[in-house]
Amino acid sequence: MYSGPGGWNDPGLMIAGLLSLSDKDQPATTELTDAQGRTQFNMWSMLAAKLIISADPRTFSAYTNETYTNPEVIAVDQDPLGKQGRRFTAAGNSTSPGEVWGRQLHNGWALLFFNNNGTKAIDIECNSACWAQTGINPNQKVNVRDLWKHQDMGSTNGSYTVRSVEPDASVMLKLTAA
Known part of the structure; x- marks a missing residue:
């Protein structure tokens, strides 16, 4: 049973490296830049959102792995005060x-x-x-x-x-x- 000060945001899965875009005739893939991926991680942490990654971590670049394992930014996301940015x-x-x-x-x-x-x-x-x-x-x-x-x-x-x-x-x- 939940007994905290409020709920948690859920903007959805974080996109790790690739975003699949498809139309009915041909699938396409657009790659996020490292800066865009890190900004998304930062924003999810500011919003006190669940940090759910949408890709296989075994395929991450070193930069992406560093992004998703930064303990200081994860601490912001999981701050016990629970206030949204x-x-x-x-x-x-x-x-x-x-x-x-x-x-x-x-x-x-x-x-x-x-x-x-x-x-x-x-x-x-x-x-x-x-x-x-x-x-x-x-x-x-x-x-x-x-x-x-x-x-x-x-x-x-x-x-x-x-x-x-x-x-x-x-x-x-x-x-x-x-």
Whole structure:
């Protein structure tokens, strides 16, 4: 019997490497780029969704295997607070192109910076209006960790910018009290 704080999202299976598209006359296959596959994994983790993979793991490239076994991003997905992430900014709705998504965790926040313009690398900023949606005091220092580089990125307060995010790519950060 379920006794948690809420339900879990189910956007469906994650596409690992190949997406089969077919019409009645001829099947076709379109390959996802590594950036698109990792962005999908990041987004599912921000949405607190089930991480169900739709392909045979024995056929994964090293990059795909690294994507689906990243313990830091899986921890975001499975955070015990169970809160779903939400979009803080969207292209055209802020001073920064791209999107920033945020998810409250039991011990901080996860931020996802997503370049959805598809044409060039861009800088994506979580400015003061974006930052305010976390509820973190803009004067409070927080530690920033890049969950894909497995690297601490220093500390900040009130805003954060990720530089040169490639098309269809995303960067996931975790913010914790300094």
